[in-house]
Amino acid sequence: MARAFTPKVVTANHLLEGDVIYMTASGDWTRELRDAELLTDEADADLRLLEAQQQTAVTVGAYLADAKSGPDGRPEPTHFREEFRRTGPSNYFHGKQAEA
Amino acid sequence: MYQYNDFDSAFLAERNRQFRAQVGRRIDGSLTEDEFRPLRLMNGLYLQLHAYMLRVAIPYGTLSSAQMDKLALLAEKWDKGYGHFTTRQNIQYNWPKLNDVPDMLDALAEVNLHAIQTSGNTIRNVTADHFAGASADEVADPRPVAELIRQWSTDHPEFQALPRKFKIAVSGARDNDRAVIMAHDIGLYIVENDAGEVGYQLVVGGGLGRTPMIGKVLKDFIRQDDLLAYLEATVSVWNLLGRRDNKYKARIKITVHEHGIEEIRRRVEDRFALIRPTFGGFDVALLKEIEAFFANPEFTSAPVDAYTAAYDADPLFRSWADANLSAHKNDDYAIVTISLKKHGETPGDASAAQMRAMAELARQYGHDELRISHEQNVILPHVHKSHLPAIYAALKEQDLHTANIGLISDIIACPGMDYCALATARSIPVAQQIATRFDELKLEHDIGHLQIKISGCINACGHHHVGHIGILGLDRAGVENYQITLGGDATNTAAIGQRVGPGFAYDEIVPAIERTVRGYLDLREDENETFIETFNRVGLAPFKAYIYPEAQANAA
The missing domain is CATH 3.30.70 (Alpha-Beta Plaits)
Known part of the structure; x- marks a missing residue:
């Protein structure tokens, strides 16, 4: 049996800045995971990923990252790698944690 | 230079x-x-x-x-x-x-620096002994030949699309390897033959990563005028034979392993015979030209009283001098290693202000030269001893005076998951916490020489396989998990560390390292026996009892 689909967000790095970006429900890009669109349907997710990959002037290396719905209904990471991507490094107060 | x-x-x-x-x-x-x-x-x-x-x-x-x-x-x-x-x-x-x-x-x-071939499937930055030209134990300065190889390998048309990356290192000190020669795709030791001629011993097929291997001697003595042709023949043989079907099997260590060193040698000799005539001596002339750039600085002769006075009077200076100075070939000089491993800080990081301060020290006291070691420290290779107190004072102002070279807090750590897209776990915070722990325990100097090396994934940029204590960070079912290896050796007696057993969670790894080290303090014959000497004498089993006390208790 195929593995059950788990919720995803579309994420990538920004071509110019190099930083982590996420796709919103309107198809724009945000630097905040909490503003990303949480995709619960596999076909939708695949379609959104294709859209992201076509935006080569904005994105590099777009992929679907596992996420879950947080207490406020907004996406949260399920894996520590995605937690670091949305926060920044742990040795300096740099990256997204410093920009929030 | x-x-x-x-x-x-x-x-x-x-x-x-x-x-x-x-x-x-x-x-x-x-x-x-x-x-x-x-x-x-x-x-x-x-x-x-x-x-x-x-x-x-x-x-x-x-x-x-x-x-x-x-x-x-x-x-x-x-x-x-x-x-x-x-x-x-x-x-x-x-x-x-x-x-x-x-x-x-x-x-x-503007200052003759570049980023060419620091990545990609090419011959990478050629590395060398960081004490080159300064230590007394080398046959010759490895940097001229390293520069020759840099020029030969840069944009070399045959080697721009290799099966995988290719790393070359050179050392002039066969019996005191500080450049991890045995863990490179090609390692060169500058050696002298019985006739007193200087040439090269070529070691091939070393490497860490997914499949760690210690290099094998491909040729014991290569004459200077044969070197580039021999290197070209070796890389060329691998370029044809190397596996392009599977990137995990593409490095030359796998090629040597799969075909055997004898077969590789035969093919290299054949290729060498074919291409040697095309090297008409230009390379030797170029090497001579390059050598002139690496002549010794003009060493000054002056009293060293200022050094001995400070050494006797200031215990902090003495502690730093004991840990961070190495013997120079000129008795009035010392090699200064500046630690980028302040307890709790990120190994290998330097701020712009620190970089400028070190540059200024080199300008003022160090014949304008600095080195970067593979151990992620900075070296002033030529310092007259009379200047050491002034250097120490200047380093202190920049928080660069940590006295820990070769000690447990002088940790190699890759960037790990704090930065690296390939990483499976963090390295830097583990290094920070280990250094802080042993500083707080005030055990560092009692423990003595001990190298901890940490990688945040199997690719082993942090050299964990050749750490006396190696730590490998992995992702186990979505959680950071750290494996310990013991007994690795990065020198000419190179050895791959042995895995002790199941890994440890992020919040368990530092206590596990403390148990390992306390085990060593119990097991050593006396305080002169280093960690690696104790490990080589007693083996893995006694250490396991300290690292996994519960398993020991259950078995009892």
């Missing part, structure tokens, strides 16, 4: 011009990412977890003060005020913007 000639400068300017245009074409959409990626990698530009990362080569680890000042400028102007010195004698900038990279490369070119 090597100075670019007109050809070198023109070559680099043209290369930078091409890359600027390539960046422009990527941004305007003419190049896809698939097309651009190999081009940016050839120029040292990665895309990491949070940002781009620019890896700049520091060929054979040697820098002038002006070059170090420029590295500081890049950190300040285009990054977040610091740089990270790596285990391959490179510096990495963690936060550049794509648009800025061409300007960064042009700035580097």
